Amino acid sequence: MEKFVRLKAVAAPLLRSNIDTDVIIPSREMKGVTKTGLSVGMFANWRYTDVPARVANPEFVLNRVPYDKAQILLAGENFGCGSSREHAVWAMKEWGFRAVIAPSFGAIYYGNCVRNGILPVVLPDAVVRAIAAWVEQNPAGNQVEIDLPSQTVHAAGAAHAFKIGEADKDMLLEGLDPIGVTLKKDNAIQAFEARDRAQRPWVYI
Amino acid sequence: MGRSLIDKLWDSHVVADLGDGAALLYIDRIFLHERTGSVSLQELKKAGRKVRHKEHVFVTMDHIVDTFPGRGDKTLMPTGTAFITATRAAAIEAGLNLFDVTDERQGIVHVVSAEQGITLPGFTQVCPDSHTCTLGALGALAWGIGSSEGEHALATKTLAVTKPKTMRITFNGTLGHGVTSKDMILHLIGKYGAAGGSGYAITFTGPAIASLPQENRFTICNMAVEFGAFSGVIPPDDITFAYIKGRPYAPRGADFDKAVAAWRELKDDADAVYDREIVVDCADIVPTVTWGTSPGHALRIDGTVPDPAAAPDATTRASMEKALEYMDVKPGQKLEGLPIDAVFIGSCTNSRLSDLRAAAAIVKGKKIASSLKKAVIVPGSTQVKRAAEREGLHEIFTAAGFEWRESGCSMCFNAGGESMGDKWRVVSSTNRNFENRQGPKTRTHLASPTTVAASALMGAIADVRKLG
Numbered sequence: 230m231e232k233f234v235r236l237k238a239v240a241a242p243l244l245r246s247n248i249d250t251d252v253i254i255p256s257r258e259m260k261g262v263t264k265t266g267l268s269v270g271m272f273a274n275w276r277y278t279d280v281p282a283r284v285a286n287p288e289f290v291l292n293r294v295p296y297d298k299a300q301i302l303l304a305g306e307n308f309g310c311g312s313s314r315e316h317a318v319w320a321m322k323e324w325g326f327r328a329v330i331a332p333s334f335g336a337i338y339y340g341n342c343v344r345n346g347i348l349p350v351v352l353p354d355a356v357v358r359a360i361a362a363w364v365e366q367n368p369a370g371n372q373v374e375i376d377l378p379s380q381t382v383h384a385a386g387a388a389h390a391f392k393i394g395e396a397d398k399d400m401l402l403e404g405l406d407p408i409g410v411t412l413k414k415d416n417a418i419q420a421f422e423a424r425d426r427a428q429r430p431w432v433y434i
Numbered sequence: 435m436g437r438s439l440i441d442k443l444w445d446s447h448v449v450a451d452l453g454d455g456a457a458l459l460y461i462d463r464i465f466l467h468e469r470t471g472s473v474s475l476q477e478l479k480k481a482g483r484k485v486r487h488k489e490h491v492f493v494t495m496d497h498i499v500d501t502f503p504g505r506g507d508k509t510l511m512p513t514g515t516a517f518i519t520a521t522r523a524a525a526i527e528a529g530l531n532l533f534d535v536t537d538e539r540q541g542i543v544h545v546v547s548a549e550q551g552i553t554l555p556g557f558t559q560v561c562p563d564s565h566t567c568t569l570g571a572l573g574a575l576a577w578g579i580g581s582s583e584g585e586h587a588l589a590t591k592t593l594a595v596t597k598p599k600t601m602r603i604t605f606n607g608t609l610g611h612g613v614t615s616k617d618m619i620l621h622l623i624g625k626y627g628a629a630g631g632s633g634y635a636i637t638f639t640g641p642a643i644a645s646l647p648q649e650n651r652f653t654i655c656n657m658a659v660e661f662g663a664f665s666g667v668i669p670p671d672d673i674t675f676a677y678i679k680g681r682p683y684a685p686r687g688a689d690f691d692k693a694v695a696a697w698r699e700l701k702d703d704a705d706a707v708y709d710r711e712i713v714v715d716c717a718d719i720v721p722t723v724t725w726g727t728s729p730g731h732a733l734r735i736d737g738t739v740p741d742p743a744a745a746p747d748a749t750t751r752a753s754m755e756k757a758l759e760y761m762d763v764k765p766g767q768k769l770e771g772l773p774i775d776a777v778f779i780g781s782c783t784n785s786r787l788s789d790l791r792a793a794a795a796i797v798k799g800k801k802i803a804s805s806l807k808k809a810v811i812v813p814g815s816t817q818v819k820r821a822a823e824r825e826g827l828h829e830i831f832t833a834a835g836f837e838w839r840e841s842g843c844s845m846c847f848n849a850g851g852e853s854m855g856d857k858w859r860v861v862s863s864t865n866r867n868f869e870n871r872q873g874p875k876t877r878t879h880l881a882s883p884t885t886v887a888a889s890a891l892m893g894a895i896a897d898v899r900k901l902g
């Protein structure tokens with residue numbers, strides 16, 4: 230998995246609440262049984278005026294310079310709610326996003342980000358809006374800087390601290406393979422099963 | 435300090451403490467479907483890893499498979515067949531329990547998992563599908579995950595999870611005439627917002643929950659994720675145990691009795707402490723329909739569409755304005771009487787036998803409005819379909835003018851196969867009114883199956899209470 234340590238990049242404001250994963254990657258854009266080739270379908274219903282013909286909607290933020298090179302997305306509360314589809318994260322990663330800053334996230338989407346090297350940053354709604362307003366003054370120049378080791382976002386003339394779970398932080402910083410990490414605890418899993426089998430035999434069909 | 439139901443479910447599955455509130459949790463059951471399941475299985479194979487307990491892993495075909503009578507592997511969705519055949523091949527190769535397209539146990543994943551007795555009280559269960567929380571209604575901690583976490587669960591039988599905060603939602607009082615468990619959950623989400631449960635695992639409890647039949651409880655937990663919650667659970671009781679008894683994968687005889695004795699402990703201790711408490715009085719709940727593009731945009735059937743001018747902040751206002759435009763409704767407008775193009779009864783929210791019975795009772799001997807372009811009923815499982823047909827419900831529906839389908843997710847979502855039409859206004863018993871969810875620019879109004887049935891008769895959004 231790709232590591233995330235720090236990043237200074239163009240941030241694109243998409244300040245709406247409850248942007249769901251059906252919006253991020255519509256079902257119709259998930260055509261194959263793979264993780265790739267999804268970025269062209271990202272935000273398809275907002276990004277194109279004619280979806281099948283891929284006619285870009287000039288109004289949509291990610292179609293405008295310099296936001297078309299954004300690596301950070303600024304969003305409203307509950308970003309990535311809805312369907313569990315990891316395709317939402319695969320599409321955003323493939324497109325070039327490395328971080329999303331929002332007041333809150335859909336829980337499954339949040340976990341999917343961490344497992345794909347995208348950093349989800351939780352900051353209060355007012356702070357996200359202040360950063361967005363600052364970015365809009367000079368989108369190419371006013372780049373947002375995120376430092377994961379110190380858990381800080383530098384933007385709008387201030388340092389904003391954010392929280393992240395230690396396990397998630399380590400996974401992102403080290404680019405670890407979570408299955409490999411867990412398999413090192415095989416003894417503990419076996420011990421649990423032995424104990425549990427006696428207590429809840431109906432689990433072990 | 436006493437422990438809550440959620441604490442008990444959590445504690446009994448901790449394999450290792452990972453610090454900072456996180457733990458490696460044992461996962462009792464894993465379910466996969468053809469939409470997201472094959473990716474997990476393929477990636478696992480690519481990495482040279484094996485499924486740890488294949489007998490604990492179940493696979494069904496529901497999301498992409500067509501629901502037309504006589505369906506097979508061929509789908510209206512152009513690349514759909516590949517999802518079905520890839521999932522089948524991967525499931526067979528890994529030796530998993532497969533409920534294939536023509537299997538009598540086939541159906542929507544969260545419907546069949548309960549119906550077959552696969553999910554039991556006290557279990558942890560995951561599926562790469564956000565509505566896995568439905569199964570919390572059996573007193574299990576069940577939640578949706580992504581494909582990568584699916585791969586992790588398959589390989590290790592565990593997941594690393596940070597313990598969510600806990601919330602208890604107590605429903606007091608009794609439900610009024612025409613009010614269902616769907617209205618209870620829509621009312622809650624409408625009042626506290628689609629992010630109201632964000633960061634929490636929720637226990638739904640109180641007299642109004644305890645008096646719900648088991649099937650109607652699934653509807654409540656199903657939409658916990660639409661409330662932003664990690665999951666939702668309902669303390670199991672005698673209604674739950676009676677529901678489980680005799681189901682194919684449930685323990686039998688003395689084993690069942692032993693299990694029930696353990697399951698009786700799955701409740702809040704008297705002094706259990708939650709991080710947040712919400713109390714809802716069911717006297718405040720009437721049939722509820724959504725007006726916008728988030729389940730949080732829920733409205734009393736006798737209410738009016740809210741005005742974004744009253745929104746607390748700019749982000750909310752912008753979201754509301756976008757929803758008004760998409761749905762083609764205006765602030766101050768009543769939903770009741772709004773003409774509709776189509777209706778849909780189905781999905782893991784409301785497609786069980788009791789849902790179909792309730793809808794049939796409303797349309798029996800009547801005809802749906804001739805203005806409707808589509809009216810479809812999709813049973814939640816092949817078993818539900820068989821049971822409904824034994825009672826003659828299918829004849830009531832077809833005589834009224836509905837299409838009667840094979841089981842599956844169908845038009846709960848639009849994957850590029852069958853869908854509702856461009857800009858159609860649809861009243862639907864499903865759980866998501868997201869943009870384009872049921873079809874291109876389709877305008878979805880979420881409601882209970884009885885409200886859907888009543889609206890089908892009127893050809894407009896209807897107040898089911900006025901049908902007598």
Ligand code: SF4
Nearest residue numbers: 565781782843846847
């Ligand atoms: S019925 Fe709808 S919500 Fe339920 S699992 Fe299928 S697609 Fe998802």
